[in-house]
Amino acid sequence: MDSPAQVAVVMGSKSDWETMRHAVERLQEFNIPVVKKIVSAHRTPDLLASFAKEAEASGIRVIIAGAGGAAHLPGMIAANTILPVLGVPVRSQALNGIDSLLSIVQMPAGIPVLTLAIGEAGAKNAALAAVAILSLIDPKLKQTADVLGAPLPDA
Numbered sequence: 099m100d101s102p103a104q105v106a107v108v109m110g111s112k113s114d115w116e117t118m119r120h121a122v123e124r125l126q127e128f129n130i131p132v133v134k135k136i137v138s139a140h141r142t143p144d145l146l147a148s149f150a151k152e153a154e155a156s157g158i159r160v161i162i163a164g165a166g167g168a169a170h171l172p173g174m175i176a177a178n179t180i181l182p183v184l185g186v187p188v189r190s191q192a193l194n195g196i197d198s199l200l201s202i203v204q205m206p207a208g209i210p211v212l213t214l215a216i217g218e219a220g221a222k223n224a225a226l227a228a229v230a231i232l233s234l235i236d237p238k239l240k241q242t243a244d245v246l247g248a249p250l251p252d253a
Contacts, residue, residue: 102157103133105228108149108175109188110138110165117188118164120218124225128239130232133158139170146171150178159235160228163211164221166190169201172211182231184224185211 105125109118118134125132137146153161161179164186165171172185187198195216203213212227214220233239 103131104157104159104232105130105132105162105225106135106149106153106158106160107132107162107164108135108137108171109163110136110140110169110171112136114164114166114188117186117217117221118162120221121162121164121186121225121228124222125228128229130229130239137171137175139165139174140168143174146174147178150175153179154181160184160231162186162221162224162228164188164224165202166195166198167192167201169198172202172213173205173209176205176209176211182228183211184227185213186220186224187213187216189217 107118107121122132122134137149139146158181160182161175162184163172163175166188167190169187172183176183185202187195187202189195190197199216202211205211214224229239
C-alpha cells in the first residue's frame with residue numbers, strides 16, 4: 099500500500115494471528131492501510147512502549163490490540179498513547195478467553211481501552227469500530243444510505 103498505515107493491528111504472540119487476521123481482512127475490505135505487528139507486553143516491554151509512543155507520528159490513527167491470558171497488551175499500549183485502542187480478547191486454553199476479557203475490560207480510570215467480544219467476532223467488530231472512528235475524518239468510509247435503506251426480505 100502506498101499510503102502510510104492508518105490502523106495498527108498488534109498481538110502479543112504469533113499464536114494470536116488466527117484471531118487477529120479477521121480484523122486485518124475486514125480492514126482490507128475497506129482499503130484501509132494496516133500494519134501488523136507482534137508486540138508483547140511481557141516479553142518486549144521496551145518495544146511496546148516505543149511502538150505506542152511513536153504510532154501517532156507514523157500516521158496510525160487507531161490501534162487494535164489482541165491478547166490472550168493475562169492480556170496486558172491493550173492496556174499497556176493505551177498507557178503510552180492518546181490514540182484510540184480497541185482491545186480484542188483472544189481465547190485462552192485455561193479459561194476460554196474469560197481471563198483475557200476481564201484483563202482487558204477492567205482498566206483503571208484514565209486508561210481507556212474499548213473492549214470487544216472474545217475471539218473472531220471481537221476482531222471483526224474491532225475492525226468495524228476502527229472504520230467508524232476513521233470515518234470521522236474520512237467521509238468516504240461512512241456507510242451509505244443504500245445499506246441503511248435496503249429492504250428486508252419477505253418472511
